[in-house]
Amino acid sequence: MIDGQLPILQVVLPLMMAPVTLILRNPRAAWMLTLVVTWATFTISLSLLMQVLDSGTIIYKIGGWAAPWGIEYVLDKVGAFVMVIVSGIGSIVLTYSRRSVEMEVPEDRIYLFYTMFLLCLTGLMGIVITGDVFNLFVFLEISSLSSYVLISLGKDRRALTAAFRYLIMGTIGATFYIIGVGLMYMMTGTLNMADLSALIPAVADTRTIQAALAFLTVGICLKLALFPLHLWLPNAYTYAPSVVTAFLASTATKVAVYVLIRIVFTVFGGVGVMEGLGVQHILMALALTAMFAASTIAIYQNNVKRLFAYSSVAQIGYIILGLSFVSESGVAAGIIHLFNHAIMKCAIFMGLGCVVLRIGGVTIKDMHGLGHRMPWTMGAIVLGGLSLIGIPMTVGFVSKWYLVRAALEKDMWFIAVLIVLSSLLAVIYVWRIVEAAYLKPVPENAAPVHEAPISMLLPLWVMALASIYFGLDATNTLSIALDAANALLHGGVL
Amino acid sequence: MLNQTSILRVISKLLIPPIMLFGLYVQFHGDFGPGGGFQAGVIFASAFILYALIFGVDNARKAAPAWLTRLMLASGVLLFGGVGVVSSLMGGGYLNYSVLANDVHAGQHLGITLIEFGVGLTVAGAMITIFLIFDGLLRAEEED
Numbered sequence: 001m002i003d004g005q006l007p008i009l010q011v012v013l014p015l016m017m018a019p020v021t022l023i024l025r026n027p028r029a030a031w032m033l034t035l036v037v038t039w040a041t042f043t044i045s046l047s048l049l050m051q052v053l054d055s056g057t058i059i060y061k062i063g064g065w066a067a068p069w070g071i072e073y074v075l076d077k078v079g080a081f082v083m084v085i086v087s088g089i090g091s092i093v094l095t096y097s098r099r100s101v102e103m104e105v106p107e108d109r110i111y112l113f114y115t116m117f118l119l120c121l122t123g124l125m126g127i128v129i130t131g132d133v134f135n136l137f138v139f140l141e142i143s144s145l146s147s148y149v150l151i152s153l154g155k156d157r158r159a160l161t162a163a164f165r166y167l168i169m170g171t172i173g174a175t176f177y178i179i180g181v182g183l184m185y186m187m188t189g190t191l192n193m194a195d196l197s198a199l200i201p202a203v204a205d206t207r208t209i210q211a212a213l214a215f216l217t218v219g220i221c222l223k224l225a226l227f228p229l230h231l232w233l234p235n236a237y238t239y240a241p242s243v244v245t246a247f248l249a250s251t252a253t254k255v256a257v258y259v260l261i262r263i264v265f266t267v268f269g270g271v272g273v274m275e276g277l278g279v280q281h282i283l284m285a286l287a288l289t290a291m292f293a294a295s296t297i298a299i300y301q302n303n304v305k306r307l308f309a310y311s312s313v314a315q316i317g318y319i320i321l322g323l324s325f326v327s328e329s330g331v332a333a334g335i336i337h338l339f340n341h342a343i344m345k346c347a348i349f350m351g352l353g354c355v356v357l358r359i360g361g362v363t364i365k366d367m368h369g370l371g372h373r374m375p376w377t378m379g380a381i382v383l384g385g386l387s388l389i390g391i392p393m394t395v396g397f398v399s400k401w402y403l404v405r406a407a408l409e410k411d412m413w414f415i416a417v418l419i420v421l422s423s424l425l426a427v428i429y430v431w432r433i434v435e436a437a438y439l440k441p442v443p444e445n446a447a448p449v450h451e452a453p454i455s456m457l458l459p460l461w462v463m464a465l466a467s468i469y470f471g472l473d474a475t476n477t478l479s480i481a482l483d484a485a486n487a488l489l490h491g492g493v494l
Numbered sequence: 495m496l497n498q499t500s501i502l503r504v505i506s507k508l509l510i511p512p513i514m515l516f517g518l519y520v521q522f523h524g525d526f527g528p529g530g531g532f533q534a535g536v537i538f539a540s541a542f543i544l545y546a547l548i549f550g551v552d553n554a555r556k557a558a559p560a561w562l563t564r565l566m567l568a569s570g571v572l573l574f575g576g577v578g579v580v581s582s583l584m585g586g587g588y589l590n591y592s593v594l595a596n597d598v599h600a601g602q603h604l605g606i607t608l609i610e611f612g613v614g615l616t617v618a619g620a621m622i623t624i625f626l627i628f629d630g631l632l633r634a635e636e637e638d
Contacts, residue, residue: 008578008588016575019568064590 018118027110038091074131077484096459119146151240162235169232176219183212224256227290237309242353250342284324290317295425331485333402340395344387347463351381354452369442380464385430394471513541531610535617570616
């Protein structure tokens with residue numbers, strides 16, 4: 001019987017434990033509880049993924065109400081895959097978080113930090129699993145509101161303005177999304193994704209539905225920080241506590257990409273909006289701009305956290321580029337880059353969290369000689385950086401290989417060239433860090449520094465090694481991504 | 495301070511109990527008529543806010559200390575979610591109230607009443623907390 005309840009547990013478990021951490025009020029107990037919850041959701045996610053791969057899409061009816069009227073949870077291959085990413089990152093980051101949070105968050109607020117973390121996890125899990133566009137909005141708000149709070153908990157007072165800016169932009173994004181949902185509801189009278197995808201083709205030529213599509217796309221692109229709607233992201237990532245940056249950078253924008261996939265390929269699956277309405281070309285142009293503009297801006301950053309925040313904007317460009325090919329290998333490349341980018345950015349930002357713990361800052365100057373002072377931490381950051389560039393034997397290479405292949409399949413060789421050229425920009429910004437850490441001497445008056453504690457190094461290296469492991473053996477991840485892409489492109493069946 | 499005026503004090507003393515009673519009416523009437531947990535929570539909290547305006551925030555904090563509002567916030571969510579968990583343990587799937595009692599109607603009735611009560615608790619807790627926190631912020635500014 002418990003088997004049948006697993007999909008709902010993914011949302012209910014973190015949701016119910018959030019108020020419990022609020023009642024506990026003890027930092028250590030709150031951390032322990034959150035740790036148990038995140039690992040439990042990760043285990044359940046893995047078993048759900050196996051179940052979906054074996055026996056197809058899982059459907060769960062909330063309250064026993066049948067689909068178009070009630071809310072149903074639907075977990076297909078893409079959903080299960082993204083769910084594994086979110087919960088996996090969550091459990092690794094949480095294992096790492098204790099020391100870092102103790103240092104970066106005021107002590108009387110630590111339990112609130114974990115409450116918010118659990119709510120954020122609830123929201124992200126809910127977005128991935130729900131099969132109802134309005135329910136998705138509710139979860140989007142849960143995850144967004146809690147992430148504004150998480151960001152504002154940063155030590156630097158600029159975290160407050162960063163969180164406020166994200167709040168304004170994020171709310172506009174969510175409002176646009178709900179306007180789009182409202183317009184769809186007006187024309188079809190349903191909120192269920194599967195139902196919508198069956199009913200929309202009949203009314204697809206109306207201006208209302210086209211306006212809905214426009215609102216939905218712009219709203220979601222704000223959330224996933226597609227260039228030029230990314231303005232909230234760099235400051236939010238820079239001033240948030242390190243743990244929050246590591247978690248949000250690898251999950252929040254990824255889940256927003258998942259929403260875009262759901263809307264474009266499932267809800268509007270029967271219409272072919274990507275080709276028909278030219279959404280494809282708009283997304284492709286913006287993705288390419290993101291890859292170049294954001295990487296170029298990254299080169300000039302002095303704060304390393306900010307540098308990698310801009311690099312995230314560029315990497316989102318690669319993901320969207322993959323989707324915009326609307327071919328099996330293109331969408332698969334996008335999906336696999338979701339996974340790969342989550343791993344490498346998580347490793348990098350956790351590494352930077354170790355630097356903050358020991359040095360207190362992450363400017364390029366703080367990095368001078370750090371390769372000798374904190375060899376393990378810097379080693380992991382450099383591995384993550386190599387993966388960002390796309391060096392063979394790292395996950396980044398797998399993504400780029402499939403992106404280039406997808407471009408060549410469509411005879412867009414110039415885009416293949418652009419992908420390679422933009423990787424060279426990544427070489428420059430990663431080199432700046434390598435140069436500072438390994439070639440610059442240790443500052444003379446520097447206080448002696450210990451390597452980060454093992455409780456932080458271990459999760460960091462798990463992620464760094466994962467970025468090598470999945471680069472060497474991408475068979476599993478690739479076959480899931482290809483299957484998922486295949487399912488999405490052929491009617492986007494849920 | 496508003497507590498100088500005896501008219502305000504007497505009238506608000508007269509008004510606060512009916513406001514609370516009306517909140518409870520909206521709460522428990524919600525499954526048959528207009529109303530429900532959210533509205534009831536707001537109405538109930540407004541009684542506290544009126545009290546705080548007239549008799550001062552310190553007195554209101556005595557009536558609704560931080561631990562109590564925090565407990566209200568948390569237990570409302572727990573009650574709502576708990577009803578769902580109980581219904582799935584009883585074999586009906588999450589939030590399927592039909593299995594909560596022997597007969598389907600009684601089960602639905604019980605389920606809705608309970609989750610609405612959860613909503614009411616959390617909303618009332620949130621409203622009171624937000625009001626008192628704003629007051630705290632204003633005081634912090636005055637002290638600066």
